[in-house]
Amino acid sequence: MQLTLEQIQVNREGFSLQASGTFRQGVHLLTGRVGSGKSTLGEILGSVLEPESGMVTKEGIRTSVLSMQFPEYHITTTTVKEEILSWGHDPDLVLKTAGLSGREPDDILTLSRGELKRLHLACLLLGRYDLMILDEPFAGLDEEARYWISSHLSDDHDRIIIIISHDITTLPRIDHLWEMQDGVLLDIGEIPGSLHSWKTAPHLIRYLLKNDSDLSGLSWKDLAEAVCRIHG
Amino acid sequence: MISLNSIRCGCLSIPHLSIEPGLVAITGPNGSGKTTLLEAIAGIQLPAQGSILINTIRPREATIGWVGEFPDLNMTFTRVIDEIASTLRFSHQPCRMIDESVHELTTTLNLEPLLDRPVRTLSGGEKVLTALAAALITKPDILILDETDSHLDASTLRSIDAIIRDANVPHVLFATHRPDRVASADRVIVMRGGEILREGNPDEVFMKSFHGSDHLSPLRSLRDPALWRAVHATDS
Numbered sequence: 001m002q003l004t005l006e007q008i009q010v011n012r013e014g015f016s017l018q019a020s021g022t023f024r025q026g027v028h029l030l031t032g033r034v035g036s037g038k039s040t041l042g043e044i045l046g047s048v049l050e051p052e053s054g055m056v057t058k059e060g061i062r063t064s065v066l067s068m069q070f071p072e073y074h075i076t077t078t079t080v081k082e083e084i085l086s087w088g089h090d091p092d093l094v095l096k097t098a099g100l101s102g103r104e105p106d107d108i109l110t111l112s113r114g115e116l117k118r119l120h121l122a123c124l125l126l127g128r129y130d131l132m133i134l135d136e137p138f139a140g141l142d143e144e145a146r147y148w149i150s151s152h153l154s155d156d157h158d159r160i161i162i163i164i165s166h167d168i169t170t171l172p173r174i175d176h177l178w179e180m181q182d183g184v185l186l187d188i189g190e191i192p193g194s195l196h197s198w199k200t201a202p203h204l205i206r207y208l209l210k211n212d213s214d215l216s217g218l219s220w221k222d223l224a225e226a227v228c229r230i231h232g
Numbered sequence: 233m234i235s236l237n238s239i240r241c242g243c244l245s246i247p248h249l250s251i252e253p254g255l256v257a258i259t260g261p262n263g264s265g266k267t268t269l270l271e272a273i274a275g276i277q278l279p280a281q282g283s284i285l286i287n288t289i290r291p292r293e294a295t296i297g298w299v300g301e302f303p304d305l306n307m308t309f310t311r312v313i314d315e316i317a318s319t320l321r322f323s324h325q326p327c328r329m330i331d332e333s334v335h336e337l338t339t340t341l342n343l344e345p346l347l348d349r350p351v352r353t354l355s356g357g358e359k360v361l362t363a364l365a366a367a368l369i370t371k372p373d374i375l376i377l378d379e380t381d382s383h384l385d386a387s388t389l390r391s392i393d394a395i396i397r398d399a400n401v402p403h404v405l406f407a408t409h410r411p412d413r414v415a416s417a418d419r420v421i422v423m424r425g426g427e428i429l430r431e432g433n434p435d436e437v438f439m440k441s442f443h444g445s446d447h448l449s450p451l452r453s454l455r456d457p458a459l460w461r462a463v464h465a466t467d468s
Contacts, residue, residue: 013353033385035355069383070302113301114262139382140301142261142409147451166385169411169454202386204412207463220451227453231462 001025001060001130003160005185008044008054017041019054019185027153027172028162029191029218031202032180038164039135041185042066045162046133061160064131067124069139071116080106080119087123098122099145114140125152131160138167146170150220168202174218192216234273234374234403239282242268243426246282251421253402257414257434260423266407269423270376273405274298286373286403294374297367297401301379304351304359307366312354313347316365337369341395357388364392368399375399377406381413389413415460 003023010017017037023045032038043049044056046066058064068074077083081104084091095101098118103111111119117140124132138146147170153161154172165171177188179200188194195201195218196209204223208215212226234251243265258266271277272284275291276298286294300306309315313334320330338344343365346358354362360380367375375396381389393416396404406413414420420437422430430437434457441455453459 015353031385034357034383034388112263112267118262136383140262140379140409142264143451145262146409166383167410168386203463203467204386207466210466220454224451224453227456227459231453231456231459 001160002058003045003061003131004055004057004059005044006055006057008051008056010040010044010049010051015040015183017044017183017185019044021178021185021187023160023162023176025160026157026175028160028176028178029171029174030162030164030178030180031166031168034166036180037183037185038180039069041180042133042135042162042164045131058131061130063129064133065124065127065129066133067120067135067137069136071113071120071140074120075108075116078108080104080108080111083108083119084123087127089123089126094119094122094126097126099148114142114145117141118145121149125149129159131162133162133164135164136166137163138165138170143170147220154219166202168204168218169223170220171218173222177218191218233287235283235285236273237283239272239279239284241272241277241279241282244268244272244279245426246428249421249428249431251403251405252419254418255396255404255416256406256419256421257417258405258407258421258423259409259414260429264423265426266423267378268426269421270378270405270407273374274376295370295372297364297370297372297375299360299363299367299375299377299380301382303363303380304354307351307359307363310350310352311347312343312349312351312362315351315362316343316347316369318366319370333369337365340398341365356383357385357391360384360388360392361395364395368395368401372401374403374405375401377404379407379409381406381408381410386412411455412460412463414455415457416464 005019005021008019017040019041030038044051048066076086081091084094091104137149150170150172174191177191179186179188188198208226211230215226216222236246236249239246260266272279273291274296284291307315309318317330317334343361415434417434420434422437430440438457
């Protein structure tokens, strides 16, 4: 199973995006500064946006889903129960998973944005998708929900999961790292092998790499263990 | 000082809360009442019971700057310059004064190259800067940032933090889930179920948060304000 981008190009209003690379089974992190083109690339990977040139090739991928930053964009019904049923899931199971038991009859727009995001992600994680693109899945979520998602994704390496995120403290085990720099997709490489060559790593990762040569990955467990080794 | 007494407002139930001037982080689980608290302090929501005073005046008599999680959703105008000037224009300030204020603020924030750009063509960080400028141009008594950091990278956030620190707004209140942001505050308010669970400086709140059982306790090291101070000290 793999997703290949060949010389993808998008140009719009002063912004241009270029991407080539192959996403194989496993968990990928796509990071980069705000405005660097991550979400646009996510839309291309999720077949929502057609590139102006280049080719997207999917091998062995039968089902795919794109989770957008705004959970409101995914709403298609009026109540919590109807929304869950629209995904083809058991409402009790989804609500238990999302920590929202008892909210079945509620108007979906009475949920807070964080609650709505939890509901949406629970529906998504309980489905079977060969390719999942999660655009800022942790944004707006409390700590418990972020670690809940992370633990679900950590055990799931038999499909292609692409996480677009700035939040470096709650990641699952990451197999491969990509970065968007000014509209260009860079293949940083496998984790942990390429950690030390990640020139634009976030402040926390740079600090850990500087003080702990044994940093073995980007999952929250790896980071927590590295901090413990440094600070005791 | 912001004083809340006997507040009941939606899910909020706060017998008493005093917020001293400074940078205050408000954190807590989804649905715990963070946004409702901020909306009550901003005068967007009126409490069913109780009183809120900002020094000696009520919220709707105070000047409030608000920047939301997705700032462009609340923008009224197409061009950056019109959005930034909008509050002063709505309050019928003289055109010359408005032009001077926009020029002075956007020079400080390095926003001048963006002034004629349509808002929709801006990056996420530029949109936040535009919303921040629109909020700061009124010289607010309180600046509120409701999970504005959710979608921003660390470098963009550090630029925005520096602007906020230099803006000399008496009260800056920001809702956040990020441990690095909590560590950067002068004071922290932790909410749960519409109530104030804890309040104190980042170290005090961090120490108290691990009394009793906590199934996320292995993460303790990543929440420690001392870690984030060390990270920022190394990097600056």
